[in-house]
Each structure stands twice: as structure tokens, then as C-alpha cells.
Amino acid sequence: MLDVCLLGTAGMMPLPYRWLTSLMTRYNGSSLLIDCGEGTQIAMKEKGWSAKPIDTICFTHYHADHISGLPGLLLTMGNAERTEPLTMVGPKGLERVVNALRTIAPELPFEVRYVELTQPIEHLIQQGYHITAFRVNHNITCYGYTIEIPRAGQFQVEKAKDLGIPVNCWNKLQKGESLVLEGKTYTPDMVLGAPRKGIKLTYCTDTRPVTAITENAKNADLLIIEGMYAEKEKAAKAKQYKHMTFYEAAEIARDAEVSDMWLTHFSPSLVRAEEYMNEVRSIFSAAKLGKDGKTIELDFQ
């Protein structure tokens, strides 16, 4: 099970009733955060989720509304006496940007590791999270992220029995580990069926519509995507500042055939967003407005 919380839904600046866009997930005791603008740790506190188990922080890009909350968050994690290393993932320049911010959070009781993205698409695995970073189109280098929790095939009891593997050794193979018995090696594929559908979540903000989003969000259980502007007359502004409208986001959700879609990263000028949703739902019927603290548990089917 993957716990998902959209901590905030604001773009550009936090408002008294709208924290900056950030996503937090929890899986198997390890938390992951995507983006950390000003006030993200307060949104986390409001939700009641702890910063201490965050093992991975991914950044879409280095505009202040996506990273300026980092030094305070690191200090909070340090004060909680975290000692396990923390991995940060982001576009090229990550270490330089984070080191600059860390001049005000220099001493931490844990190691910080950096994964700098340079390719249009990159894959990495962190604490069971299978992460795909894909480059999108903003006015500076920006990436979207797909988080997947794969699910192994069903355990084939008959196969295990035929191979003569004792019942007390099945667990190891079920967990995907190999087994050596009397000099013979047994691998999980010998006793597992075809992999089953896992959990897939895509988060993408600050970009024009590009095919990389549709491709990487394909059949996702949930797509969290920017909808900076809802007003029709702001379509030109969206193009100019390399953002998206609600309708462009809905077209991506439709084309990617996702199960669920939440809009986020709203312009500070956007009010009464619900008024635009009928038209958005005529493009993609499962479209929803993101809300600060909106949570879902994504489960294996």
C-alpha cells in the first residue's frame, strides 16, 4: 500500500489557505517527498505526518516555490535525531543549489547524498520505490516523476513442491530472494507467476504539455498535474510562462488513460476553481481539484 498526500496546491507563493505544491508518500516505513517550497514542513505538521522518515527528496526544478522550504525541513529532521542518510534527486546543479541553501543549515546528524539528473529520462530505486524522472518543458530544466511499487507474480505452490523446496524456505523466494539448498540455487522466477500490476503514481508540475508526460503517466493509478490557469483568457499566459491550463492537463490525463487525476499548482489569482470543473470533466471525467492535505491510499488490485 502506498499512502499519498498532496501537502499543498499553490503555485508561485503560499497563501494563508493554500500551501505550496508538494507531494509526500509513505511506503513500507520509508517516506518520499517531491518538492519542498516555503511552508512545506508546516503543511506536513498539519497533516500529522513526520519528516523524520523521509529517505528521499525529489525536486522538479529550482524555482523558489519548489525548494525554498528545504533548509528548515533539514533542520527539523536533524532535531529529530535522524542519522540515516538522505538522498536528494534533481536536475543538474542539485548539489550546488542545496549547498547554497545549507549555509543556514550546515550541521546535520545525517549524510546527504545527491543524484543529479542529466538524461531526458532516468530510473532509480530507493527503498522499494521505483522512480522514473522525465524531463518536461518549463523555462528552466524541470522533471516530472513517476513512482511505482512493482508487484511480483503469484507464488506457484505446485512448482515449489515439484522442485522439492521445503515449505519453510518459500518465504525467501516469495520476497524475491534467491535460495541455495544443498549446493543448488533456486531463483524467484522458478516459483513465481508473471508480475502482477503494481501501483503507479505520476507527479508533474511547471511545464507545457509534452508527450513525455503522457508516456510516463500511461495507465497510472493517479496523476497529480499542474493546472496553473483555469480562465480561458489565460491560455496565452500559460504558453508564455511555460505552464498549463486546466484543460491542457485534462487532455494529458485523458490521453494517458490514468484512473484518477488531481489538479494542483494553482495561480495565486485563481479563485472559485470549482466553476471551471464541468468543462474540465467533459475532457476527462475523473478530473478532480487538488486540495491541501488531500490523501489517498493506493493499493494493489
Ligand SMILES: [Zn+2]
Ligand atoms: Zn512553480
Ligand SMILES: [Zn+2]
Ligand atoms: Zn517553476
